[in-house]
Amino acid sequence: xxxxxxxxxxxxxxxxxxxxxxxxxxxxxxxxxxxxxxxxxxxxxxxxxxxxxxxxxxxxxxxxxxxxxxxxxxxxxxxxxxxxxxxxxxxxxxxxxxxxxxxxxxxxxxxxxxxxxxxxxxxxxxxxxxxxxxxxxxxxxxxxxxxxxxxxxxxxxxxxxxxxxxxxxxxxxxxxxxxxxxxxxxxxxxxxxxxxxxxxxxxxxxxxxxxxxxxxxxxxxxxxxxxxx
Amino acid sequence: xxxxxxxxxxxxxxxxxxxxxxxxxxxxxxxxxxxxxxxxxxxxxxxxxxxxxxxxxxxxxxxxxxxxxxxxxxxxxxxxxxxxxxxxxxxxxxxxxxxxxxxxxxxxxxxxxxxxxxxxxxxxxxxxxxxxxxxxxxxxxxxxxxxxxxxxxxxxxxxxxxxxxxxxxxxxxxxxxxxxxxxxxxxxxxxxxxxxxxxxxxxxxxxxxxxxxxxxxxxxxxxxxxxxxxxxxxxxxxxxxxxxxxxxxxxxxxxx
Numbered sequence: 001x002x003x004x005x006x007x008x009x010x011x012x013x014x015x016x017x018x019x020x021x022x023x024x025x026x027x028x029x030x031x032x033x034x035x036x037x038x039x040x041x042x043x044x045x046x047x048x049x050x051x052x053x054x055x056x057x058x059x060x061x062x063x064x065x066x067x068x069x070x071x072x073x074x075x076x077x078x079x080x081x082x083x084x085x086x087x088x089x090x091x092x093x094x095x096x097x098x099x100x101x102x103x104x105x106x107x108x109x110x111x112x113x114x115x116x117x118x119x120x121x122x123x124x125x126x127x128x129x130x131x132x133x134x135x136x137x138x139x140x141x142x143x144x145x146x147x148x149x150x151x152x153x154x155x156x157x158x159x160x161x162x163x164x165x166x167x168x169x170x171x172x173x174x175x176x177x178x179x180x181x182x183x184x185x186x187x188x189x190x191x192x193x194x195x196x197x198x199x200x201x202x203x204x205x206x207x208x209x210x211x212x213x214x215x216x217x218x219x220x221x222x223x224x225x226x227x228x229x
Numbered sequence: 230x231x232x233x234x235x236x237x238x239x240x241x242x243x244x245x246x247x248x249x250x251x252x253x254x255x256x257x258x259x260x261x262x263x264x265x266x267x268x269x270x271x272x273x274x275x276x277x278x279x280x281x282x283x284x285x286x287x288x289x290x291x292x293x294x295x296x297x298x299x300x301x302x303x304x305x306x307x308x309x310x311x312x313x314x315x316x317x318x319x320x321x322x323x324x325x326x327x328x329x330x331x332x333x334x335x336x337x338x339x340x341x342x343x344x345x346x347x348x349x350x351x352x353x354x355x356x357x358x359x360x361x362x363x364x365x366x367x368x369x370x371x372x373x374x375x376x377x378x379x380x381x382x383x384x385x386x387x388x389x390x391x392x393x394x395x396x397x398x399x400x401x402x403x404x405x406x407x408x409x410x411x412x413x414x415x416x417x418x419x420x421x422x423x424x425x426x427x428x429x430x431x432x433x434x435x436x437x438x439x440x441x442x443x444x445x446x447x448x449x450x451x452x453x454x455x456x457x458x459x460x461x462x463x464x465x466x467x468x469x470x471x472x473x474x475x476x477x478x479x480x481x482x483x484x485x
Binding site: 155156162165168169172173175216220223224 | 397
C-alpha cells in the first residue's frame, strides 16, 4: 500500500532526525525525570507517592507529550519542510500516520523510562500478573496520545503565539486517556487494592479513543496543514 | 494623496446597530419570559420538601446548562455545515463562533449557580464526581475553542481550524450527560431527561423549569443573532482595513 509506505518513510525521517540531533534523549527525557522529582518534592508524605504513582507517571507523560509535539513540528518549520511535502503532493493521511508513529515511538521510550522511575523512586512494584495489562495499556495509551498530539500539533504549528495554545487544547482532550490509563495501571500494579480485572474495561476506553483519533485525526490533518505557514 | 475609497459599501443594515424587527420582537418576548421565570421560580412554585427554598436556584441552573448544550450543538452543526458543504459559507462559521461564545457564558453561569447550590445543599462548593469533572472539562475545552478562533489568519483559516475543533469537542456533551449513569456519584440522577424517560419533578416545579428553559432559549437566540451580526461587521471591517492597506501600498508603488 502506497500510503503505508509513505507513512513509514515519514516516520523513519522523523526518527532519523531525532537520532542525529538527540533532542528528545538529551532534553525531553531529562525533563520527564525532573518532573518525577518535582512530584516527589511536592507530595512528600507517607505512602502518598506509592498510591498515586500511576497517576503521576501519566501526568509526567502528558507534560512531556506537549514538548514532544512541539519538537515534532518544529523540525518541520525549518525550510518550510511540511509545506514542501504538501506541495509535492504527498498524501496528508500518510504524513499524519507517519508523524504519529514517530511520536508514538518516542512516547513509548519515555513511558518505559517513567515506569522504571516510578518503580525506583516511588516504591511502586509490578507483579508478574499485571505485566500483560501494563503492556497493553502502554501501547494503546501511546497510540491515542500520539494521534491527538499530531493532530493538534498540526493545528497549532507555525507562527509564534500558536504553540502556546497547544497545552490548553491538548490536555482537556486527552483527559480520558489520563483517567483510563491511570486506572488501568493502578489495576496492573495492584495499587490501593485495585483488582486486575478492573483494569480491562479501561483498556477498552483507551482502544476506542486511539481508533477514534487515529481515523478522525487522519481526516482532519490534511485541511489543517493546507493553509499557508 | 487621495483617500482610497475602493472598498465596497458594506451590505449590512443601514441602522446603527445589529437590531432588526425580528430581534426587537424576540427581545420583548425574552424579557416577558424571563419575568415569568422569575415569578414562577421565586413565587408560584413551591419550596422543596428537603431543600427548602434553595431549590429555586434550579430554575436558573438547569436552563443555563441545557442552553449551553444547545449552543455547543449548534456550534458543531454549523461547523459541519461549513466544512462539508461545497460552498464553505462563512455565515455558518460566524454562527458557530457566536454560539460557542454564548455557550461558554451560559456554562460559566451553570458552574457558578451550581457551586452556590452545592454549597447550600451539599455543604461544599465543588466535588470531583463524574458529572462535575466532565462539565469542567467541557467548559475548558470550549475556552480552547474560543482561543483557536483568536489565532488570526484569514477568515477561512479561522473557520476551518475552529470547525475541526468544534466537531471534536462536541462529543464531550454525551459524555457529561451519561457520566452520571456510568459512575454512581454525588450529583443527583438526571431527574428530567432520565435515561429511562421517566420524569421525576412535581407538576408546578416542572412547569416553572420549562418556563425557564423557554426564557433562556429565547435569550440565547437573541444573543446569537446579535453576536453573529456583530461578527459579520467585524469581518467586514477587517476586510476593509486590508483593502485600504493594499490600496495605500499600491499608491506608494505608483508614486515611487
